[in-house]
Each structure stands twice: as structure tokens, then as C-alpha cells.
Amino acid sequence: MPRFFSTTLGQILAIVACSSVATFLLFIALLFYPGAPPNPPWPWQTTYRISALVGILKATPAAEQGPVLAASGMPATWTDASVPCGKITLDTHDLEAALKSELHDAEKLTVRACDAGHPERDVQVLIPLGTRTLEFHTDRSEREPERFTIPFFGALAFLCVGVAALSAWAVSRVIRPLRRLSRQADAFGRDIALAPIEEEGPLEIRRAAHAFNAMQERITRHMQSRTRMLAAISHDLRTPLTRMRLQVDREDKDIDRAKLQRDITLMQTMVSSALAFLTSDTSAEKMEWLDLGALLETLCDQYAESGAVIRYENPERIPFFCRPDAFQRVLTNLIENAIHFGTLVVVVASVRGGEIVIDVSDDGPGIPPERLGDVIEPFVRLDPARAKRPGSVGLGLSIVDEIVRAHGGTLTLSNRAPTGLLARVCLPVTEAGGRD
Numbered sequence: 001m002p003r004f005f006s007t008t009l010g011q012i013l014a015i016v017a018c019s020s021v022a023t024f025l026l027f028i029a030l031l032f033y034p035g036a037p038p039n040p041p042w043p044w045q046t047t048y049r050i051s052a053l054v055g056i057l058k059a060t061p062a063a064e065q066g067p068v069l070a071a072s073g074m075p076a077t078w079t080d081a082s083v084p085c086g087k088i089t090l091d092t093h094d095l096e097a098a099l100k101s102e103l104h105d106a107e108k109l110t111v112r113a114c115d116a117g118h119p120e121r122d123v124q125v126l127i128p129l130g131t132r133t134l135e136f137h138t139d140r141s142e143r144e145p146e147r148f149t150i151p152f153f154g155a156l157a158f159l160c161v162g163v164a165a166l167s168a169w170a171v172s173r174v175i176r177p178l179r180r181l182s183r184q185a186d187a188f189g190r191d192i193a194l195a196p197i198e199e200e201g202p203l204e205i206r207r208a209a210h211a212f213n214a215m216q217e218r219i220t221r222h223m224q225s226r227t228r229m230l231a232a233i234s235h236d237l238r239t240p241l242t243r244m245r246l247q248v249d250r251e252d253k254d255i256d257r258a259k260l261q262r263d264i265t266l267m268q269t270m271v272s273s274a275l276a277f278l279t280s281d282t283s284a285e286k287m288e289w290l291d292l293g294a295l296l297e298t299l300c301d302q303y304a305e306s307g308a309v310i311r312y313e314n315p316e317r318i319p320f321f322c323r324p325d326a327f328q329r330v331l332t333n334l335i336e337n338a339i340h341f342g343t344l345v346v347v348v349a350s351v352r353g354g355e356i357v358i359d360v361s362d363d364g365p366g367i368p369p370e371r372l373g374d375v376i377e378p379f380v381r382l383d384p385a386r387a388k389r390p391g392s393v394g395l396g397l398s399i400v401d402e403i404v405r406a407h408g409g410t411l412t413l414s415n416r417a418p419t420g421l422l423a424r425v426c427l428p429v430t431e432a433g434g435r436d
Helices: 008-032 044-059 062-072 090-102 150-188 203-249 257-278 292-305 324-341 396-406
Strands: 076-079 110-113 123-129 132-138 288-291 310-313 319-322 345-352 355-362 410-415 421-428
Touching: 008 150, 044 062, 044 090, 044 123, 044 132, 062 076, 090 110, 090 123, 150 203, 203 257, 288 292, 288 324, 292 310, 292 324, 292 345, 292 355, 310 324, 319 324, 324 345, 324 355, 324 396, 324 421, 396 410, 396 421
Parallel strands: 310 345
Antiparallel strands: 076 132, 110 123, 123 132, 288 319, 345 355, 355 421, 410 421
């Protein structure tokens, strides 16, 4: 039982049950409260008779009030020294309240029960009129409906139980998605290959389910990319390690140091590329204003000096608010890919329709149309072309896409006619002093 009430369902049901009990007790208290309005017919018939007689006596001269009182046939007499009875009951309270509501100028009237054993048989009414007091004695002959009956308590109990049952049903419908979310989270800890949870229930729970699905998707993608990375690294390290072992195990012990250094450099390149992808955090770098036109022109000049056939067109100033080191990495990876697979590289940057467009094209073999979307995924390489590039583990375009998306842009690849590949980066234009 304590465990049940520690759950959300148990706590809400406890609140509903306590509220129902409090409502039940409040109804009972209101019924027992003496100030509650009286139930018909008591005391209204007696009140109307007494108030009518008092009104007639007030309008009658003092000399004629005696015969009028005698002719009324009511058990009323004049008294100069009235002695009120001592018992107050619910009936006397009801009659006194009703008479005061009818006789506005008789605030000092009193109603008491004279028979302690049977208070309903002799009810005394004292109404001051001038120097004398009019005294009535009446019985409670009217039959009043019982205040507390089994049907009444049954209806009240049914109301409270019905409210509690409907509340429990409503709460269970709200709690059910939370339970499903809890089970999904527990299962996700053991197996990441799970279907997304259904987003249902109240708005807050749907938002929580949506956030959980997004988290599950990110973690699944993250784990899959790490698995592919380990597979790619393990596969690619075999070749240089095999060559190094063969050189070490040769009988003549004549080790080619140049080949060993090339293999070590190749291994370092692959490991560094993988570590750079794993530890890449573009948000850690401070954002600054950068002239993309000047950066592209500088990079193209550097590659041209190293022997590459490359040219930069439309060298204009293009200010962009970004993370400079990360974005230089984007442009470097795109240009190096184009240089490796093509003989002529053309870089074009311009501002079109409210966005910055950077095109890096080459005249290489291009990419099969059905594989254009795959090469952006981490650790995907197109054989045999990629196999000819030492140290490549298929992370260049993945890193480019990640950084571009972090800046609010997009990366698209398309084949050129007759041959070649076009890599296009589209970025939002940032106003001076603005932030992305």
C-alpha cells in the first residue's frame, strides 16, 4: 500500500478520495448548521397566521384589540410580565427566523419550547407590541421531511464514489502514456534498436514522448556511427599493420624506414580523422564575423601554389557570422575532395535571394546518382575510388555536413554534365551585428 501511494496514480487518487470525504462532511455540516433555512411546510403556515394577526392588531385601536384577539380563535393572550421558556431547538430557531423575516419591527421576539420531553408540542412565541407582550402557544403539527434519510446518504455517497471512480479512470488514461514512456526508457537501456514510442496523451506528455523519441534517434545514430567507425578503422589498419609486421619478421632484418614512416603516418591520419569526428564540438568555438570571399581566395591561392589547378570566381566581400576555424575546415575538406578526384576545380561564391551560395565543382568521375545521399553519412566510402585515397575513412563530407547544419545551412551534392561533381553549400545571410 505505501508503494502504491508513492506513485503518481496513488497520490492523485488519495487527493481525490480526501476531497470527496471533505465534500461529504461539508454537506453534513451544512445540514446540521442551525442557521440553515427551514424546510417547508414548517414553520411557514404558523408564521403567516401569527404575522397576519400581529398586523391586524397593529392596525386596531387598543380598546378594540381584545375582542379582535378573542375572535381570531388563536391561542394568544396579552401579558405584562412574560416569562420565556428555556429550551431552544431547531424548530424554535426556524420559527423565530421566519417570524423576524416577516415582522421587520419585532427584533426582540423570542421563540422557545416549554415541554422539554416533547419540544414540538408546546412552542412559546413572545412578541413585544408597545407596552405589552403578545404570547402565543402553538404546536408543530406540520410534517417536515426528514433531514437525514438512507436515500439521502446513499445519493451523497454515490456522488462521492462516482466522482472518485471517474477521476481514477481519467487519471489512469493520463498515467498510461507515462508508464509506456517509463517502460520504453527501461528497455532502451538494454537495446537501442527500438521502435519510437507513440506520442499520445496530454500536451506535456506528448512533448516528453517526442523529446524521448528524438533522444533515442540521436543516441541510436550516434552508436551506429561509432560502430561503423570501429569497423572502418579496424579494417583499414590491417593493411599498414600487415606491411609493418612483414618488414619486422623478414629474415634479413633489412627494414625500410621510409615505408615504415609512411605506414605510421597513414595510421596516424586515419586515427586523427576518427578522433576529430568523435570529439568535434562546433558549439565550443566562439562565433565571429568572417569574410568568406577573402577566405576562399586565400585557400585557392594556397592550393594553386602547391600545384593544383584551381580558380576562384566572383571574388567579392561576403561577411558571415560563424565559427571561423570550423568553417575553414568545411571549405578545406570540400576543396581537397575536389582536387583529389578531379583535374580542374572551380570555386564560386555569391549571395542569391537572401542566402550565401558556395559552389565547389570538379571534372572528376562524379558519384553514382543512387549514392549521392550515402556519401554524406559517416564512414561511407565509394569503392574503388575511395580506396585509392590513403588515410580516408569516409568522414570528410560528414564533418562538412555537421558544421554547415550547425550554422543553419545545407549541403547538397549533384553530378555535373558531362562529368564531375558539384558540392553546394547554402547559408543564411546574417545582418551586421546579428546572430544566427
